[in-house]
Amino acid sequence: AFVTQSGAIVTSMIDWAHARCIGFSQVLSLGDMSDVDIGDMLDYLANDAASDAILLYVESVSSARKFVSAARAAARTKPVIVVKGGRFAAGARAAATHTGAMMGRDEVYEAVFRRTGIVRVYTLTELFNAAETLSRIRKLRGERLAILTNGGGLGVLAADALGALDGTLATLDEKTVAALDAILPPNWSRANPIDVIGDAPPQRLAHAADIIAADRGVDAVLVVHCPTAVCPGVEAARAIAEVFAARRTTQLLTSWVGGATALDARKVFIAAGIPTYPTPEQAVRAFMHAVAHARGQRIL
Numbered sequence: 001a002f003v004t005q006s007g008a009i010v011t012s013m014i015d016w017a018h019a020r021c022i023g024f025s026q027v028l029s030l031g032d033m034s035d036v037d038i039g040d041m042l043d044y045l046a047n048d049a050a051s052d053a054i055l056l057y058v059e060s061v062s063s064a065r066k067f068v069s070a071a072r073a074a075a076r077t078k079p080v081i082v083v084k085g086g087r088f089a090a091g092a093r094a095a096a097t098h099t100g101a102m103m104g105r106d107e108v109y110e111a112v113f114r115r116t117g118i119v120r121v122y123t124l125t126e127l128f129n130a131a132e133t134l135s136r137i138r139k140l141r142g143e144r145l146a147i148l149t150n151g152g153g154l155g156v157l158a159a160d161a162l163g164a165l166d167g168t169l170a171t172l173d174e175k176t177v178a179a180l181d182a183i184l185p186p187n188w189s190r191a192n193p194i195d196v197i198g199d200a201p202p203q204r205l206a207h208a209a210d211i212i213a214a215d216r217g218v219d220a221v222l223v224v225h226c227p228t229a230v231c232p233g234v235e236a237a238r239a240i241a242e243v244f245a246a247r248r249t250t251q252l253l254t255s256w257v258g259g260a261t262a263l264d265a266r267k268v269f270i271a272a273g274i275p276t277y278p279t280p281e282q283a284v285r286a287f288m289h290a291v292a293h294a295r296g297q298r299i300l
Contacts, residue, residue, distance in 0.1 A: 001026040001048065003041045004057035005033070005085075009124070013055075016128050021270050022135060025050035039066035046074035053134050055127060056082040056118075061109075068116060075117030076300055079134040079293050082118050083127045084109055117296035119289055126285065129277060133286040134293060136275045137251050142219035143291050144170035145284075146212050147193035150200045150236075151226040154257060155193030158224055158280035165288045169193075176215040183207050201230050206239035213243070213250040220251040220287060224280045225265070227258050233265035241272040251290070255283040 004010055007029045017024065025048060028041055038058060043066075045051050054074060061067045074080050084106070113120045119134075121127050145162060147169070149155040162169055172180075172192055180188065183204065189195040196208050205223070212221055223240055227233050233256050244252045254269050254276045256262040262278075269276040277283040 001028070001045045001051040001053070002055045003028045003030065003038060003045070005030055005038075005059045006057055007031070009057050012124070013128070017131070020132060022132060025052075033062050037062045037066070039063050039070040042067070042070035042074045042080070046070070046077055051078065053079040053081065053131065055131055056080065057085065057127070058082055059085040068112060071112075071116035071118055072300065075296060080116075080118045081121060081127065081130045081134065081289070082113060083121050083124065084113075114296070115299065117293075117300045119292045119296060121289065125282070126289070129282055129286045130289040133253070133275050133289050136273050137220075137253070137290050140219055140251060140290050140294050141249060143168045143294070144217060144219045145287055146170045146172070146215070146218040146221045147224065147280075148196065148205070148209055148212060148221060149193060149224040149226075150196050150198055150205055150228065150231055151224065151257075152189070152193075152195045154224045154226055154255075154280055155189070155195050158222060158255075158284055159193050161281040161284040162287075165285065167284065167288055167291065170215070170218045172212075173215050173217050176211060176217075179211045180208060183211070198226075198228055199230055202232070202236040202239040205231065205236055206243050209240055210243045213252075218250060220253065220290075222253045222255065222280070222283050222287065224255045224257065224283070225262075227261040233258070233261050234268060237265035237268040241268055241274060244274065245272070253277070253283050253287055255280045 002013055002024055010027055010029050045054050121130050147155050147158045170192055185197050188197055196204055209223060212218055225236055252274055254274060256265040266276045277286060
């Protein structure tokens with residue numbers, strides 16, 4: 001379900017979701033909330049069986065007690081993700097002319113979101129990505145991420161992005177390293193991120209992914225792919241999707257980097273219900289949205 005104080009964001013979200021094959025149970029634009037407000041909608045949607053997650057675009061909260069109570073109840077039952085407009089002075093002035101919203105201090109909103117179990121994001125891109133992640137990824141059993149790639153530099157960028165967000169890079173078990181030794185060239189990275197080397201065909205990438213997913217010290221796998229002549233994007237995507245169709249406990253995220261050559265591969269993942277992102281950084285941030293949701297549940 002999507003609840004917003006901006007009609008323009010509704011049309012943008014629907015257009016994005018249509019291309020990603022993501023559906024909405026409810027789309028609700030509340031405007032200046034002269035009667036029904038966000039707290040009312042959270043109360044309603046918490047009990048709506050057709051809504052698996054709730055997305056919010058919020059400029060202001062009109063009834064603080066109602067919002068906090070409704071948010072806690074809703075976040076116990078399903079992911080609630082919010083992007084808050086008017087964080088800074090210029091945005092607050094714009095919000096006042098847009099919906100008549102009176103801004104409170106952003107630190108207060110930040111504290112309330114954390115204590116109520118809401119996942120906060122800061123851009124529409126993040127809201128879109130979080131919608132895809134939390135509608136397609138199952139509950140994480142932990143926070144340890146393995147990064148598998150056929151391009152070493154992409155693995156480095158993904159690891160940097162994870163470090164910047166205080167994420168946890170998984171440590172590979174000795175048995176996992178030994179199994180990878182048996183199928184990878186001698187000059188593979190021998191650590192996480194796992195670089196299967198640029199000459200890897202789709203089968204090598206998929207075989208490595210299968211081995212990594214079996215490691216109990218790995219809670220999720222991010223596969224990052226760059227197009228090469230020996231590892232076409234679509235064939236590699238199909239091989240990875242087939243591996244994880246049988247893996248129900250280790251979560252999968254993907255990033256097929258590129259333009260025209262990556263589009264068809266992303267369609268493979270969308271059809272398989274696997275979250276996919278244009279860049280490694282976006283994929284890592286999406287993984288951390290799932291981590292934030294799991295942490296919020298523990299706080300509740």
